[in-house]
Amino acid sequence: MPYQEAAQLVRAFRHGDQQAFNRLVALYQRKIYNLALGYVKQEDEAKDLTQDIFVTVFRQIDKLKDESKFGAWLYQLAMNHCRNRYQKLRRRGFFSNQSLDDTETGLNLSSGATPEKEYERQNTSRLVREAIASLAPAEKEVILLRDLQELSYEEISEILGLPMGTVKSKLNRARLALKNRLKHFL
Amino acid sequence: MQCTEAQTLFTDFADNALDREELHALTGHLLDCRTCAKEWREFQQILSLMHNLETQTPPADLLPGIHAKLAQRGIFDRAWALVESLNFSLSIPAAAAIFTLAMLAGFLLKTSHLDQPGTLSSRPARISATSHGELLTPRRLPIAPNTMFAVSHEGGRRSEHLAPLAQTTPATRLPPTDRTPRLLSPDIHVLIEKADHESQVALCREIVHHNWQLHRITANLFLVHLPQAELGTFHELLHRHHYALAPAAAAEARFGNGKTVLTAAIRFE
The missing domain is CATH 1.10.1740.10 (RNA polymerase sigma factor, region 2, helix turn helix motif)
Structure with a gap:
């Protein structure tokens, strides 16, 4: 920074x-x-x-x-x-009318279909982003700040006004929630 | 180690932040538990996916859009910033309630009798006495000085103190409607000079003795309601003092423009 x-x-x-x-x-x-x-x-x-x-x-x-x-x-x-x-x-x-199951956005990564690599990469990114966006706000915020913005725990703690231990535990729960949402695509 | 406990350590494990004991316990559990081992692999996959996400380039018109918004909201934002700087923390219903009450209060005040021209109110400003001895009724035009009439039992000389009274507007110019409170539209303005406390009290007693209504506005300003038929008697009371009155026609016993009750404002100097 x-x-x-x-x-x-x-x-x-x-x-x-x-x-x-x-x-x-x-x-x-x-x-x-x-x-x-x-x-x-x-x-x-x-x-x-x-x-x-x-x-x-x-x-x-x-x-x-x-x-x-x-x-x-x-x-x-x-x-x-x-x-x-x-x-x-x-x-x-x-x-309300947007979900991971939308045909427009859904992509089965394990399907072995033959889309072009770039198309697959873009769709994977979109899928992950949408899965993040669909999380509860408290979970989404720590994921965005830590895994996408790559801020330190100290910075996140200051931004969210939470103790560092709380930030870490929230982050772990958020990552597990995200994993569960994307389970079918892993 | 239980599976639920193991999964709470995934983030610290990924950050390489576990202490020796936790690390030993977790790795041992992952070797023994296929479910948690699978969970850990998926957890790592998710981290990898997120960390490999490419950031998207912002639209090219982002900055021009910011400037457009700043220009568009300039005045509004300054006003809003001012409100914010006041550090209000009102909910919308509370703000709406206050606004409604303020509007209602304004409406009631506007339509109240207390706000009518010449109306006697608890606020002395409507009929106020200045340090110059003027009686001011702000919504009326001043009458010309030559409409003044001053009398004195000391020879009828006009006093220099009477000049300010020339700016007093006679209430008799108001249309005498039933809705015009008599109290608040003095028909006669009287200035009594050189009146000590005793003579003030004496006059007030005389007024009360005649069953005329007496209202004390300030220490030196009184309002009197008296029947028009008794105006002559009122003149007699005044003759005991060094006084002046306006308008000139009020010196006549028949003054009153058809009213049965007259209101006189008496100011002691």
Whole structure:
């Protein structure tokens, strides 16, 4: 995580350098977009969510007390946005007609079918992503932060406001739940 | 080691974070238990799948979209940020209830008699006395100074203290409807000069003695309701003091524009 670069950019942005904000977006947009995508599955929603997260960063940058902790602060913001959006979409029934059994997304990895390698790889990725997205929010968050964002336990602990032991036990339960969801495809 | 216990150690096992005893117990269990061994293999497969996931490239229009949203929401966001900075934690029903109550209170205040022009209210601002001795009724236009009439038993000289009273608007200009509270629309404004406490008390006693209604607004401002037929008597009471009254027509005993009850505002200087 480019902590120093982020801290410098935050400082510059706070002093009115709008380009610094653009560079902050460039620095973190891939991570935040993938985090959002992992949460809500759908690309358009993930894009909109990512934009909203950075809009909030722009608006609330003055609330960040320690510039060196921009990354953790950004992830906290992002997680809050993701939770809110997830709840909103769920209330609208956004996830009710999407499941791992969808013919469009389903792929039997052990079927021995003959799709092209690339097609198979892409579909495997999509399947895993959708399985992650279908987890309960508490399970999904630790998986996203640890296994996809590759953050340390300390960072996750700070972002989620949980003791490190709790983070580890939640992660283990989440991984077992994910394994059970993908059991038929292993 | 039980199977359930073994599976709780999978993550630490994958992180190579087990202590020697736990490691020994788990590996021994995995050698003995085919079910847990299979679970562990699948667990590893899942980790491998996740760690091999390629991150997706964000859409090219992500940043322009952020700027568009910032421009679009600029004013709203500033207002919302201000609200957020107040650190409110109201639920939507609570906020709605407060808003409704505020609207209701505003409506009641607006339609209340207390808010009518010239109405006597518990708020002295409606008929207020300034340090200059003016009686102010804010919604009315001031009358011209030449409508003033001042009398004095000391020769009828006009006092310099009477000038501010010229700005007082006579309530007699209001249409005398039944809905216009008499109390709050003085028909006559009286300024009594050089009145000590004893003479104030004496006048008040006389007023009460005549069964006229007396209301004390401030220490120096009183309202009196008296029958029009007794206006002459009221004049007689005033003649004992150094006073002035407005409007000029009120010096006549027949003054009253057809009213049976008149309201006089008396201010002591």
